[in-house]
Amino acid sequence: MKELDCLRPLRWLTISAFLLVLLVFKLTENYLNRSLSTIWATSISTIFSLIIIAILLFLVFRAIYSQILKLTISEKKQEEMAAQLRRSKDELEQKNVVITQKINELKTLDGIGRAMTSTMDLDMILKIILEGVLKQLNFDRAIICLVNEKEGFIEGRQAIGVAQKLLPSLRIPLADEQNPIAKTVRDGRPYIIARVGEGGMRLEEPVFWQAKRLGSIPGGNKAGIEERYASEGRTTFSEKDSYGEIFAGLEGKANVLASVPLVAKEKVNGVLLVDNLHSGRPIGEEDLRSLVRFTIEAGLAIENARLYDTEKRFSEELQRQVELAKKELREAQAHLIHSERLAAIGEMSVIVAHEVRNPMSSIRSCAQRIHKAVEEEDPKKKYTNYIMQEVDRLERIVKDMLTVTRQPKPNLVKENVNNVIGEILLHMDDEIRKSGVFLIKEFDQNLPPIPVDPALLRQVILNMVNNALFFMRDSEKKELKIATRQDKRFVQIIISDTGPGIPVQNRRRIFEPFFSTKPQGTGLGLAICQRIVVAHEGKIELESELGKGSMFIVRLPVKGPRKKEEEEALGE
Amino acid sequence: MMKTILIAEDEEVLREVFKDELAEEGYDVLEARNAKGTLDCLKKEKVDLIILDIKLPDMSGLKLLEQIRKQYPTLPIVVCTAYDTFKTDFEIWAGHIADYIVKPVDLEVLKEKIGRIIG
Numbered sequence: 001m002k003e004l005d006c007l008r009p010l011r012w013l014t015i016s017a018f019l020l021v022l023l024v025f026k027l028t029e030n031y032l033n034r035s036l037s038t039i040w041a042t043s044i045s046t047i048f049s050l051i052i053i054a055i056l057l058f059l060v061f062r063a064i065y066s067q068i069l070k071l072t073i074s075e076k077k078q079e080e081m082a083a084q085l086r087r088s089k090d091e092l093e094q095k096n097v098v099i100t101q102k103i104n105e106l107k108t109l110d111g112i113g114r115a116m117t118s119t120m121d122l123d124m125i126l127k128i129i130l131e132g133v134l135k136q137l138n139f140d141r142a143i144i145c146l147v148n149e150k151e152g153f154i155e156g157r158q159a160i161g162v163a164q165k166l167l168p169s170l171r172i173p174l175a176d177e178q179n180p181i182a183k184t185v186r187d188g189r190p191y192i193i194a195r196v197g198e199g200g201m202r203l204e205e206p207v208f209w210q211a212k213r214l215g216s217i218p219g220g221n222k223a224g225i226e227e228r229y230a231s232e233g234r235t236t237f238s239e240k241d242s243y244g245e246i247f248a249g250l251e252g253k254a255n256v257l258a259s260v261p262l263v264a265k266e267k268v269n270g271v272l273l274v275d276n277l278h279s280g281r282p283i284g285e286e287d288l289r290s291l292v293r294f295t296i297e298a299g300l301a302i303e304n305a306r307l308y309d310t311e312k313r314f315s316e317e318l319q320r321q322v323e324l325a326k327k328e329l330r331e332a333q334a335h336l337i338h339s340e341r342l343a344a345i346g347e348m349s350v351i352v353a354h355e356v357r358n359p360m361s362s363i364r365s366c367a368q369r370i371h372k373a374v375e376e377e378d379p380k381k382k383y384t385n386y387i388m389q390e391v392d393r394l395e396r397i398v399k400d401m402l403t404v405t406r407q408p409k410p411n412l413v414k415e416n417v418n419n420v421i422g423e424i425l426l427h428m429d430d431e432i433r434k435s436g437v438f439l440i441k442e443f444d445q446n447l448p449p450i451p452v453d454p455a456l457l458r459q460v461i462l463n464m465v466n467n468a469l470f471f472m473r474d475s476e477k478k479e480l481k482i483a484t485r486q487d488k489r490f491v492q493i494i495i496s497d498t499g500p501g502i503p504v505q506n507r508r509r510i511f512e513p514f515f516s517t518k519p520q521g522t523g524l525g526l527a528i529c530q531r532i533v534v535a536h537e538g539k540i541e542l543e544s545e546l547g548k549g550s551m552f553i554v555r556l557p558v559k560g561p562r563k564k565e566e567e568e569a570l571g572e
Numbered sequence: 573m574m575k576t577i578l579i580a581e582d583e584e585v586l587r588e589v590f591k592d593e594l595a596e597e598g599y600d601v602l603e604a605r606n607a608k609g610t611l612d613c614l615k616k617e618k619v620d621l622i623i624l625d626i627k628l629p630d631m632s633g634l635k636l637l638e639q640i641r642k643q644y645p646t647l648p649i650v651v652c653t654a655y656d657t658f659k660t661d662f663e664i665w666a667g668h669i670a671d672y673i674v675k676p677v678d679l680e681v682l683k684e685k686i687g688r689i690i691g
Binding site for chain 2 (some may be wrong): 353354357358359360361362363364365366368369391392395399402406
C-alpha cells in the first residue's frame, strides 16, 4: 500500500482539525454566553462548529480525492510507459541483431581483407574472395572474371559452384556491347540482372549506387530511379554463347544474378559475378551494398597480387637474362683466353715448326741414306729405321701443333657421314681386330647427306677411335660402338667405349691443347677434333662414367655451317 | 745425256745429302746457298730442274720464284719448304711450279718427283 502513504499526513490534519473545532466551539460558547442565553449560545456554537467541520471535511475529502485521482493517473501512465519500454526493448533487440550481423560482416570482411593482404598469390586471393562471398554474403555461386587487357578479353578465372571445366569458355570480348559482364567492366558499375529470359536479359543499376553516382536521390523518388535503371537497356547472354551453359539454370528467375566490378585505382580489373541459382532468392539492395563494400577491398587485393605477379615475373626474367649474359660473358672470356693462348701458341708453332723441320729433314735424309747403305741383314738397320720413325713422329707433333692453332677451313661437300665412317673402319679393321675389341656398328640408314669436309671428319673419327682403342687396352670388356643418328637439326656420330672412363675433373680439360693422359700423347688430338667440329658449327658432347666407359657425341648440323653460307651469299 | 739439277738450299747438311743422293741417281748436281748464288748459277749453267727452298736468307722466296719464272719460263721448279701450308698459301703459284715437297723430306719421294719431271 505504498500508494496511500501520501494520505498519512491527513490523519494528523484531521485530529488537529477536530481539536481546532472543539477550541472554536468553546471560545464561541464562552463569547456568546456573555450576551445570550446558554441554550442559544450552545446552539449557535454547535452550528458554527458543524459548519467548520463540514468545511474541513470537504477539504479533507477533496484532498483525498485528488490524491486518489493522481494515483490512478500515474498507474495508467506507468502502463503506457511499460508498453513504450517494451516496444523500445524490442526495437533495441532488433537493432542489436542487425548490429551484431554488421559487426560479424565487418569482422569477416576484415578477416578476409587481412587474409587477402597476407598473400600475394593471385589464385589464393581469388579463392579467399570467393569463399568469403559465399559464406558471408550468402550467395549460391560466385565467379571471378579478370580483364586480359593485352588480348582485349574478360576471362573466367576462378569460381565456386561452377564446374572448373566450364570456366575457360567464359571469355568475352571487352568490346561486346550487348554483354552484361563486358558492360560491367566498361561502365565500372554494379548491375543486377533483373530478368533472364528469352531473347536476353534486363540490367538494373542498384538504387544506392545510382544515388551515389548521381549525387542525391531526387525527392526520394525511388520510382524515378527504378524507371531510369530499367532503361539501361536490354542485353543478352545468347544461347549461342560458349558459356551459355553456366547461366542456363537462371532462365525465368528474377533478380538472382548480379555483376559487380572489381576496381582498383579507378581501373576495372575484373568482375565478380554472384547468383542464387539454387535458392532462387532475389538479390536485394542490401546484398548488393555488402557486395560492393566487399569488392572494394577485393579489387585492391587482386590489383596488388597482379602487380606483384608482373613484378615478380619481370624480375625473374631480368634475373634470367642477367644469368644468361653472365654465362655468355664467362664463355666468351674463356673462349677469348683460349683463342689468345692458341694464337700465341700458333705464332710460336709456325716459327718453331719451320726451324725444327730443317734439322729434322737433314736427320731424316741422312738416316735414309745410311739405311740404304746398311745391308739388309745388318742388325744396325733397325736403328736407322728407328731414327726415321722418330723423325716422322716429331713431324706429326709439329703438324698437330700447327693444326690445333689454325682455324680449320672445311672444304664442304655433301656427304653421307655413314660412308666416311665406313671407310675409316675398313682401314682400321686390322688394328681393331688385333686389339681384341668387339666392334658394334649402328648406322642410321636414313641419314641425309650433309655438308662436311670428309678429310677433316675422317681425322676426327680416326682420332676418337684411336683413343677408344688405346684406353680399352687394359679393359676386361672391350666394346667399341659407333652409331649414327639424326634429329631435326643435327646428324650425330656416337662413339662409345668400355674403357676406364674420364674423371670429372678431366672432362673439360680433355679438349684443351696439350692436355693428355696418354704416356706418349701430344694432347692435341681432341683439341683438333674440337676445332674441326666447331668449324662445321657442330659440337662434341661427352658422357663418361668411371669404370664403365666414355661416349663422345659429335653433332654436325644438317644444314652445314651457317656462317659459311652467309659469307658465300654475301660474296655473291 | 746427264740432267743437271740445281739445289738452292741454305741448310748445308740437307744440301749435301740431297746432292749425294741425286748424284748417286746419276744427276749432275749444282748447289747454291742463297738467292744470289742461285741466280748466278742459273745464269752460268744450263739447269734442267731446280730444287728451290722457298726461304733463302737474302731474298723472299716469292720474289725469287717470280724472278726465276720470269727469266727462265720453262725451267721446272720443285719447291722445297718447311711450310706445310704451302699448297694453300702459294696456290697462286700452282700453275707455275712443277711440284713441291714439304720438309722433312723423304728422299725416295723427292727422287720419284724429279724422275717424273725430267726422267
